[in-house]
Amino acid sequence: MSPHLVSAGFEVVGLDTGYFSECTLVPDSGKIPTLKKDIRDLSPRDLENFDAVIHLAALSNDPIGNLNDGWTEEINYQASVKLADLSRAAGVKRFLFSSSCIMYGAADTLVVNEDSPLDPKTEYARSKVKAERAISAMANKGFSPVFVRNGTVYGVSPRMRFDTVLNDFMGSAATTGKVVVHSDGKPWRPVMHVQDVARYFQAMLEAPVEKIHNQAFNAGSNALNHQIIELAGIAVETVPNARLEMVPKPSADQRTYKADFGKFAKTFPDFKFKWNARSGAAELYDAFKRVGLTFEDYKDKKFTRLKWLHYLLDSGKLDNGLRWKRN
Numbered sequence: 611m612s613p614h615l616v617s618a619g620f621e622v623v624g625l626d627t628g629y630f631s632e633c634t635l636v637p638d639s640g641k642i643p644t645l646k647k648d649i650r651d652l653s654p655r656d657l658e659n660f661d662a663v664i665h666l667a668a669l670s671n672d673p674i675g676n677l678n679d680g681w682t683e684e685i686n687y688q689a690s691v692k693l694a695d696l697s698r699a700a701g702v703k704r705f706l707f708s709s710s711c712i713m714y715g716a717a718d719t720l721v722v723n724e725d726s727p728l729d730p731k732t733e734y735a736r737s738k739v740k741a742e743r744a745i746s747a748m749a750n751k752g753f754s755p756v757f758v759r760n761g762t763v764y765g766v767s768p769r770m771r772f773d774t775v776l777n778d779f780m781g782s783a784a785t786t787g788k789v790v791v792h793s794d795g796k797p798w799r800p801v802m803h804v805q806d807v808a809r810y811f812q813a814m815l816e817a818p819v820e821k822i823h824n825q826a827f828n829a830g831s832n833a834l835n836h837q838i839i840e841l842a843g844i845a846v847e848t849v850p851n852a853r854l855e856m857v858p859k860p861s862a863d864q865r866t867y868k869a870d871f872g873k874f875a876k877t878f879p880d881f882k883f884k885w886n887a888r889s890g891a892a893e894l895y896d897a898f899k900r901v902g903l904t905f906e907d908y909k910d911k912k913f914t915r916l917k918w919l920h921y922l923l924d925s926g927k928l929d930n931g932l933r934w935k936r937n
């Protein structure tokens with residue numbers, strides 16, 4: 611997101627505690643000034659002189675929520691609310707919160723829109739619901755929060771994740787020659803390319819404030835809702851000689867959500883998604899060939915958020931509050 615916003619003319623400052631700073635697959639395409647800080651430890655001065663905050667920092671998936679639900683509550687909910695509070699006090703006008711469609715829960719085959727009941731099933735999903743509600747209550751004339759409910763993101767990025775569905779299928783197809791689906795393949799996932807994610811956050815920075823003030827948007831496009839089996843098929847077709855294997859497991863991930871993106875399309879009628887699952891899969895495959903991705907890389911703890919946090923904890927780099935230990 612930051613190289614994209616810099617190239618669009620924004621002055622960008624990063625803030626991250628750096629859990630994954632060693633987990634680089636492809637080089638950064640540009641550096642921005644960055645504060646290495648935990649969002650739980652922010653002070654009012656950290657938020658001074660900014661027009662907008664794009665709040666992405668989080669323990670970013672369900673499995674991490676299961677590692678220790680207290681950490682997800684503290685970072686994703688409590689620290690998010692504190693960050694919004696400090697932002698508002700410092701005169702930040704827009705606060706774009708990276709939320710998730712996962713908060714609709716396992717919605718069978720119903721299509722969920724922004725007015726659908728929220729039914730968070732996991733600590734991660736609950737943390738996003740609670741943060742949205744608390745931050746929404748802070749909206750006022752000078753402070754406009756926006757809740758960007760993302761689907762599942764994929765695409766090449768420096769701190770690559772192989773724990774999201776299309777990245778995972780492509781990593782597997784490219785390094786093992788097969789894609790294994792453990793569910794019946796029917797669950798729905800809205801997917802989005804990381805560069806399109808950066809572009810729609812930009813659109814929300816630039817939109818007239820009355821369009822976005824204290825609004826939630828399912829961020830994506832109806833054409834980008836796919837069933838898992840379709841995503842697996844795209845991965846298999848992208849990688850020469852790859853094949854699909856169905857190995858049903860009772861414990862398979864059957865979370866399903868088909869999101870309606872009509873509100874986003876109506877509010878941002880000129881926004882065009884540049885990527886789709888097929889072109890994004892091709893881009894991933896090209897990048898894997900360029901860096902010579904091996905099976906060991908694909909399975910490396912560096913590229914699965916939960917495994918890497920386990921490593922930082924087990925090797926004593928992080929303490930049991932998920933803070934860096936001082937040497």
Ligand SMILES: NC(=O)c1ccc[n+]([C@@H]2O[C@H](COP(=O)([O-])OP(=O)(O)OC[C@H]3O[C@@H](n4cnc5c(N)ncnc54)[C@H](O)[C@@H]3O)[C@@H](O)[C@H]2O)c1
Pocket residue numbers: 625626627628629630647648649650665666667668669670671685708709710711759760761762763764769771774915
């Ligand atoms: N990737 C997806 O598919 C997806 C889907 C829906 C929502 N989201 C949300 O978008 C945001 C970004 O996701 P991502 O895929 O880039 O995740 P990521 O794990 O790659 O990035 C999250 C970043 O937050 C930082 N962070 C975590 N706890 C912190 C703390 N206490 N203080 C400071 N920094 C901290 C981490 O170091 C990391 O760099 C998250 O809020 C996530 O919940 C992501």
